[in-house]
Amino acid sequence: MVTRAQQIGVVVCLAFVTALTILRVSDPPLLRLARDLTFDQYQRLVPRTFENQPVRVIDIDEASLHEFGQWPWPRNRIAALVNRLSDLGASAIAFDILFAEPDRLSPRNVVRDVTGIDPSLLGKLPDNDEIFARSLSGRPVVLGFGLSNAGNYLPPVKVGFAYTGESPFGAPPAIRAATPLQPQLEANAAGLGHISLNPGASSAVVRTVPLFLSDGKQLYPSLALEA
Structure with missing residues (x-):
């Protein structure tokens, strides 16, 4: 009982x-x-x-700034870095840097701002973005893109995804728009990945990093996953 x-x-x-x-x-x-x-x-x-993993960080530290000057560096120097890393046999090169604006240090852009310059001379001057784009071509270089709250631009997805069963598009954090990269850099990069560590999180502490973002129709990989 x-x-x-x-x-x-x-x-x-x-x-x-x-x-x-x-x-x-x-x-x-x-x-x-x-x-x-x-x-x-x-x-x-x-x-x-x-x-110990076969990953190396190329750090823009105080010694680098002292030797090469303040950041941002001209992109022909970044191109030289890509060339050097490729010569050393890097399997993949990933930039967690946003190359959204034209290189303001490019000779073509510097001269363009000079009053009274003959426009026909501009085409004869080197363009650092074109130099950088050529260094990316045919090499395993991944560029980063950032998230944006404005506009409707989304980067092209350069990889394919296969899945079975239920669609995964509703599971990852949402991406609404991104900051466009320079077109020639975006076109020549082997891959594109997001560099937002914790999108949507209120805390400044990073405890998790999503491998994917989704707009409901497509998956967008992180920089690390793309690399």
Whole structure:
């Protein structure tokens, strides 16, 4: 025979489980914050073991700026970097830099701003974006694109995706628009990948990085995945 105390215990347990279920399903901000802080503490207590991978970061550091001058560098220098890395046998070269505007340091653009210059002379001057574009051609170079809240431009997808079963287009974070790259650079790059670390996240701490974004019709890979 079930006693009244046992009945009360069952009711209390069911109420407790129901409250926890509702709390988890609703996932209030305070609960998400507690979960994130706990995750961060785990990383501090037991960080991931370092494993040497065949990946190298070419860093634009203080020594580089001291030798070559302030950033941005002219893109013919970036082209020389691509040439050098290709000569060294790089399997893939990925730029987490947004090449959206024309190179303002290009001789053609510098002279164009000079009052009274003969327009016929402009075509004879070198254009750093064209030099950079030629260095990309035929090489495994991936350029990054950024997300935008304005416009409707989306970059071309240079890879194919295969999937079985349910469509994956509704699962990744949404992409509405992107910042256009310089056309000749976009055309000559072997791949394009997004460089937004945590789109849609309110926290400045990066805990996850989506491999894909989606506009509901197409998948857009991250820079790392594309590389």
